[in-house]
Amino acid sequence: AQSVTQLGSHVSVSEGALVLLRCNYSSSVPPYLFWYVQYPNQGLQLLLKYTTGATLVKGINGFEAEFKKSETSFHLTKPSAHMSDAAEYFCAVTATGNQFYFGTGTSLTVIP
Amino acid sequence: GAVVSQHPSRVICKSGTSVKIECRSLDFQATTMFWYRQFPKQSLMLMATSNEGSKATYEQGVEKDKFLINHASLTLSTLTVTSAHPEDSSFYICSAGLAGRNNEQFFGPGTRLTVL
Numbered sequence: 001a002q003s004v005t006q007l008g009s010h011v012s013v014s015e016g017a018l019v020l021l022r023c024n025y026s027s028s029v030p031p032y033l034f035w036y037v038q039y040p041n042q043g044l045q046l047l048l049k050y051t052t053g054a055t056l057v058k059g060i061n062g063f064e065a066e067f068k069k070s071e072t073s074f075h076l077t078k079p080s081a082h083m084s085d086a087a088e089y090f091c092a093v094t095a096t097g098n099q100f101y102f103g104t105g106t107s108l109t110v111i112p
Numbered sequence: 113g114a115v116v117s118q119h120p121s122r123v124i125c126k127s128g129t130s131v132k133i134e135c136r137s138l139d140f141q142a143t144t145m146f147w148y149r150q151f152p153k154q155s156l157m158l159m160a161t162s163n164e165g166s167k168a169t170y171e172q173g174v175e176k177d178k179f180l181i182n183h184a185s186l187t188l189s190t191l192t193v194t195s196a197h198p199e200d201s202s203f204y205i206c207s208a209g210l211a212g213r214n215n216e217q218f219f220g221p222g223t224r225l226t227v228l
Contacts, residue, residue: 034216043118043205043221044156090155098144098209100217102155 002027002093006103014111019078021106023065023091026072033074034092035065038105044090050074061085086110115139116208118220125196126228133191133223135206141186142208146217147179150203162189196227 007022032051036044048059055067065076091103115138125131143164148156160170160181168181180192193200203224207217
């Protein structure tokens, strides 16, 4: 079985500051890991994903995440926050592609 | 590529009526589609997995007679909320899988259902 824990339901950063959103997962098999962003009243947009290979994954809008098997983590980072980054972020894990398990989400606020 | 649409984007209905939500894969064939429900400020909860040409598989606690799912073609799945009540008000999101895309799911824009 798989599960995801996102530490911090709300994160606030100043514009231009580092963004760090935490995600830890549990999986009995090698996982596929995803980060999605959701803007109000919209669906989910894929930011990045880890399947196999390089553990540092780069995504859209300057985001990246590193898969650390030893820490069972897949934290999302961005060096410099922009106002347009304010949104809800979801980490998800799957083993089969059928059952996706989502974290409870982290709301990112960017302070001007 | 791999675009998923939903229709309608918003619907308001009276209690007791039924509402149908469509989920379409626009530029690919999806043998499997998924329906999620999202309450305000909460995560997505999988309601059911829809396979083309067969009965949907519902998650525990989801009433199959209330949330009817039909996957009649490789590009269309529908969710019908029957005899809707205010507690069914929610954001419904569908997704579709694409073979060969490393277990990725592509999400629709969602449908906001409000039951008065």
